Amino acid sequence: MDYIEYIDRDSGERRKEIVPGEGWLKWLYHNPLGKLVLHGVVKRKIISQWYGNKMDAPSSKGKIPGFVKDLNINMNEATRPIDDYTSFNDFFIRELKPEARPVAPEPKAIVSPADGKILAFEGISGLDSFFVKGQQFSLDSFLQNCMLSKKYEYGTLLIIRLAPADYHRFHFPADGNITASTLINGDFFSVSPYAVRERLSVYWENKREYSLLKTPVAGDILLCEVGATMVGSIEQSYSPDCDVKKGQEKGWFKFGGSTVIMLLEKGMASIDPDILQNTENGFETSIKVGRRIAEACN
Structure with a gap:
């Protein structure tokens, strides 16, 4: 590349x-x-x-x-x-003015939790469109929780990559109730396409934290923040087991490039066609916090 x-x-x-x-x-x-x-x-x-x-x-x-x-x-x-x-x-970790990131108001709109570049894969398969052929996203390795792996086995995978130039706070993609964050320790490989195109396992080798956002419109959305080379830390600023609003801050990454991964249950949301098409063509799509990326099916 x-x-x-x-x-x-x-x-x-x-x-x-x-x-x-x-x-x-x-x-x-x-x-x-x-x-x-x-x-x-x-x-x-x-x-x-x-x-x-x-x-x-x-x-x-x-x-x-x-x-x-x-x-x-x-x-x-x-x-x-x-x-x-x-x-x-x-x-x-600068904060932005609220008007800089308007949040899509439609009740069924699921929005981007971060600024960055997004990839979307329905069915957690077909990753050959962006990554080197033959790789599969291992939910068992990524989550280290067999019950959650089963829950999202046929769901949708969204990968939002934050580059150093991006705004590095992350937010909630929908209204709901948020669980505590589960930490999985790991390494600090780069999440740049230079690294991950040939080594998808970076996502389950790196340090990461995940939580479940229980929503009324799109089921349980799994949110996972993934560390990377030179990321000093992942900081969660929310209170666990509380109701949160779409667009509300969840936390931030300190210095470096990072990734937010979302898992959606099968049949609970439809990803916007342009994002799917760009991914199929082998390209990430630029995205901002609060911009619609999917529509809930409920």
């Missing part, structure tokens, strides 16, 4: 993604020597913790202006000006 292309949802045009450290990622995941470094050092928790701590230090705030400029980040959406942040991580 020479570079990452995706479909801009608003225009329908194919665009090239700006990837910080692109050459480094290609070397790590596609060069024999790079793979030795990846498995010996980079995937380990201590490396991501060390870098996360650096991004919490006051001295890291000097990185903010260049990052904003290089990645064309719209600071007009943020609640605070660029010089108000105390560290890079303080900026990285």
